[in-house]
């Protein structure tokens with residue numbers, strides 16, 4: 001990654017914050033000064049606004065109609081004080097003042113994640129009575145929104161695919177993995193569990209964590225811890241018998257992908 005790309009990550013974050021009307025005045029000014037000259041940010045902002053438009057529309061149609069966007073903004077404000085979220089990988093010391101701003105904003109956006117996932121779930125429920133096409137489109141929006149809400153500076157994403165269109169995106173960041181899954185069937189929580197496995201480039205395989213899938217529409221698993229140096233070559237999800245990860249899996253991959 002070039003220095004230029006790295007410096008633009010801040011604007012990627014600001015674009016999301018701006019769409020949510022969640023920026024501090026200083027950040028807002030910085031983003032508005034940058035926006036006219038940057039096609040990438042203009043595209044990103046248009047996408048965010050479109051996504052939020054879908055969500056707001058779904059919220060209007062919902063019964064009862066909660067002020068979800070207000071809730072997201074409240075979540076941003078609250079998370080700024082919580083400080084319990086993992087910080088992004090540190091940037092160069094020379095950019096220390098900027099780093100503190102990045103950390104604050106990222107913390108706010110991670111805090112937003114839970115709200116957005118709730119909104120996404122509501123969106124899926126709301127479109128249940130509409131056509132199959134609309135349903136799929138809304139699920140795609142919800143999926144992308146959930147992935148986007150997990151991104152932080154320095155995060156890498158890994159696409160995992162399986163049979164019958166099931167898929168997942170793993171967001172790897174600072175020694176942890178979060179998963180957004182779509183089209184993966186719910187497991188029976190009495191006697192089965194899903195397990196995420198990480199294979200290193202040396203070929204050794206370790207269970208990263210076990211989790212339940214409650215809905216094939218959209219499931220988000222947060223903060224699984226990567227062992228060792230976190231260098232991952234392949235990620236695989238299997239469905240196992242029992243309620244804990246076995247030492248080794250003999251089950252087929254549900255979704256898998258290379259980092």
Ligand SMILES: [Zn+2]
Nearest residue numbers: 011038040041
């Ligand atoms: Zn830009």
